[in-house]
Amino acid sequence: MPRVHLVNPSTKSFGVAVITPRWLYVLASATGTRWGDPQIVDETLEPLDASAIEPGDVVGIGIHTGNALRGYEIGRELRRRGAWVVFGGIHATLFPEEAVEHGMAHAVVRGDGDVIWQQVVQDCLAGQPQSVYEGGRIAGDQFASARWDLLPNGRYMWASVQTVRGCPKHCSFCSVWRTDGQEPRQRGVDRVIREIVELRRLGFRFIALADDNFYPVTLGDLAQAKRRADGTRLRELEAMRAERFALMNRLAELPRDLVFYTQITMEAAEDPTFLEAMRRANIRGALVGVESVTAEGLKDVYKGFNLAGDELAARLRAFRRYGIHVLGSFIFGLPSDTKDSFDATVALAQRADLTFAQFVLLTPFPGTVDFEKWVVDEKRRGTIIDGVPLTQHWLISEERRPRLYTAHPTMSLEEIRLGTQRAWDRFYSWRDVWARSRVVTSVRARIAFVLISKLYRQMYANTGIATDSARVQRSARWARWIGYACRRLFLAKPMPGLMVPGEQLEPTFN
Numbered sequence: 001m002p003r004v005h006l007v008n009p010s011t012k013s014f015g016v017a018v019i020t021p022r023w024l025y026v027l028a029s030a031t032g033t034r035w036g037d038p039q040i041v042d043e044t045l046e047p048l049d050a051s052a053i054e055p056g057d058v059v060g061i062g063i064h065t066g067n068a069l070r071g072y073e074i075g076r077e078l079r080r081r082g083a084w085v086v087f088g089g090i091h092a093t094l095f096p097e098e099a100v101e102h103g104m105a106h107a108v109v110r111g112d113g114d115v116i117w118q119q120v121v122q123d124c125l126a127g128q129p130q131s132v133y134e135g136g137r138i139a140g141d142q143f144a145s146a147r148w149d150l151l152p153n154g155r156y157m158w159a160s161v162q163t164v165r166g167c168p169k170h171c172s173f174c175s176v177w178r179t180d181g182q183e184p185r186q187r188g189v190d191r192v193i194r195e196i197v198e199l200r201r202l203g204f205r206f207i208a209l210a211d212d213n214f215y216p217v218t219l220g221d222l223a224q225a226k227r228r229a230d231g232t233r234l235r236e237l238e239a240m241r242a243e244r245f246a247l248m249n250r251l252a253e254l255p256r257d258l259v260f261y262t263q264i265t266m267e268a269a270e271d272p273t274f275l276e277a278m279r280r281a282n283i284r285g286a287l288v289g290v291e292s293v294t295a296e297g298l299k300d301v302y303k304g305f306n307l308a309g310d311e312l313a314a315r316l317r318a319f320r321r322y323g324i325h326v327l328g329s330f331i332f333g334l335p336s337d338t339k340d341s342f343d344a345t346v347a348l349a350q351r352a353d354l355t356f357a358q359f360v361l362l363t364p365f366p367g368t369v370d371f372e373k374w375v376v377d378e379k380r381r382g383t384i385i386d387g388v389p390l391t392q393h394w395l396i397s398e399e400r401r402p403r404l405y406t407a408h409p410t411m412s413l414e415e416i417r418l419g420t421q422r423a424w425d426r427f428y429s430w431r432d433v434w435a436r437s438r439v440v441t442s443v444r445a446r447i448a449f450v451l452i453s454k455l456y457r458q459m460y461a462n463t464g465i466a467t468d469s470a471r472v473q474r475s476a477r478w479a480r481w482i483g484y485a486c487r488r489l490f491l492a493k494p495m496p497g498l499m500v501p502g503e504q505l506e507p508t509f510n
């Protein structure tokens with residue numbers, strides 16, 4: 001009988017990974033069991049063994065921009081072996097023709113795969129796939145729950161569960177509001193809780209809430225809606241907000257050793273009721289897109305709703321008062337950045353009591369406003385690398401792919417790259433990491449904190465920003481080693497008998 005395979009492409013395999021790629025387990029669930037359990041391959045753990053795929057099997061490959069090139073390589077190889085090749089994910093949604101041209105796709109699924117995937121598999125097995133399927137933006141109650149029973153043992157430190165898709169903001173460097181939409185689609189609370197219970201039964205206690213924006217309704221949005229004569233929007237927003245609280249109240253009933261981490265906008269810091277509910281729910285960490293520490297920088301990325309300077313530091317510290325550790329995300333390479341921006345940003349991160357920070361280089365990701373503007377300029381310049389126009393930078397081999405794409409008014413690209421590397425090195429120096437590890441008390445927890453800080457830096461900074469291939473190789477080896485050392489620290493004793501609070505039912509997958 002032909003089988004279904006799901007492949008998450010990566011050129012670097014670390015043996016262990018920090019977070020489960022959720023799409024793999026969601027699509028596994030969407031596959032059903034008619035064709036047996038789907039075979040899951042996550043190349044961030046191990047490279048694909050192509051010989052395991054037989055002619056006539058169906059292979060789903062999920063790509064974002066960063067791993068599209070590897071995904072296409074896999075697509076070509078597996079099509080030559082006689083498999084049905086289907087692409088999906090954000091990058092394939094944006095460029096379906098590219099997946100056909102470079103990845104030899106028989107079919108491409110645009111948008112959400114949860115509902116349409118079975119149909120695609122059936123059509124392939126009947127020998128009649130359509131070239132494009134529109135998965136669309138499905139409603140929150142149609143999101144499939146993941147097949148966590150298919151997880152390999154002890155390979156991931158954190159599991160990921162989604163509670164909401166879409167974001168009402170419109171940041172210029174982000175594609176989420178355009179692909180996932182600006183109207184947040186919240187998932188039913190019961191389903192979220194069942195999945196988390198399932199994960200705790202398996203021994204996971206750290207869960208990333210893989211949401212675009214955990215705080216989709218701000219106090220400002222409510223005030224604005226109140227000013228409208230027609231109360232419809234206000235009622236909608238209030239209902240959405242109430243659902244967030246309902247979710248957090250249910251999270252608060254789960255075993256206390258479950259720790260959650262999410263992504264949120266800074267505006268939540270001015271909403272004490274929300275922060276208090278997060279504290280009760282044991283949401284102990286949040287990625288906050290700070291982006292820039294200056295007002296000019298925020299204007300560069302259409303993020304005027306953020307604050308700058310001292311007000312910014314005060315706002316970020318507010319999270320900590322509610323026990324929420326912030327992973328501050330900063331962008332370097334903005335037109336208003338100067339040579340002083342790197343040190344000033346690290347100083348702000350320290351002053352704001354950030355527990356983690358990431359410093360990313362401004363990258364024009366397709367689907368964003370920044371990308372569209374950049375393409376117009378870049379087409380005029382006409383840069384070509386290894387025969388590939390820079391406007392398709394993801395098709396350039398990883399070693400030859402530039403780290404920065406936009407000429408800066410006052411700094412050279414190398415200055416920006418080195419300044420960014422320096423920011424990582426300073427924020428994650430042994431001394432600073434050890435000092436920050438005081439946020440946890442036991443020695444075991446402090447060691448875990450130090451290891452995870454170092455792992456984070458190796459995985460994201462050195463392998464993403466460094467241009468020296470020896471350094472990249474060294475970092476990948478380090479990351480693999482720390483990853484192995486870390487993984488057990490994050491897992492807990494399984495609780496096979498754990499029930500869904502209030503339900504006294506075995507958790508189910510859908």
Ligand code: B12
Nearest residue numbers: 021022023060061062064065088089109112113114175210
């Ligand atoms: C959680 C998350 C992370 C986490 C966890 C990643 C992980 N291991 O899963 C962390 C924080 C580590 C992370 C890191 C990064 N991320 Co991220 N991340 C997300 C986020 C918020 C949710 C992803 C998720 O799990 N969604 C839940 C699953 C179920 O949804 P899904 O992946 O979209 O899959 C659905 C469909 O796309 C489709 N589908 C997907 N694959 C396939 C395959 C087939 C065959 C089919 C049929 C359908 C299908 O069906 C699925 C179910 O509906 C997305 C935002 C978003 N809206 O996608 C950004 C996002 C994917 N990340 C993004 C980026 C840029 C990054 C980083 C590069 C950031 C950085 N600068 O370091 C890194 C790269 C890491 C890496 N090398 O992979 C961008 C990608 C943009 C792009 N054009 O590629 C996104 C879209 C956010 C954004 N701001 O634009 N990320």
Ligand code: SF4
Nearest residue numbers: 167169170171174176
């Ligand atoms: S960066 Fe964050 S706040 Fe801005 S649009 Fe994207 S998900 Fe929303």
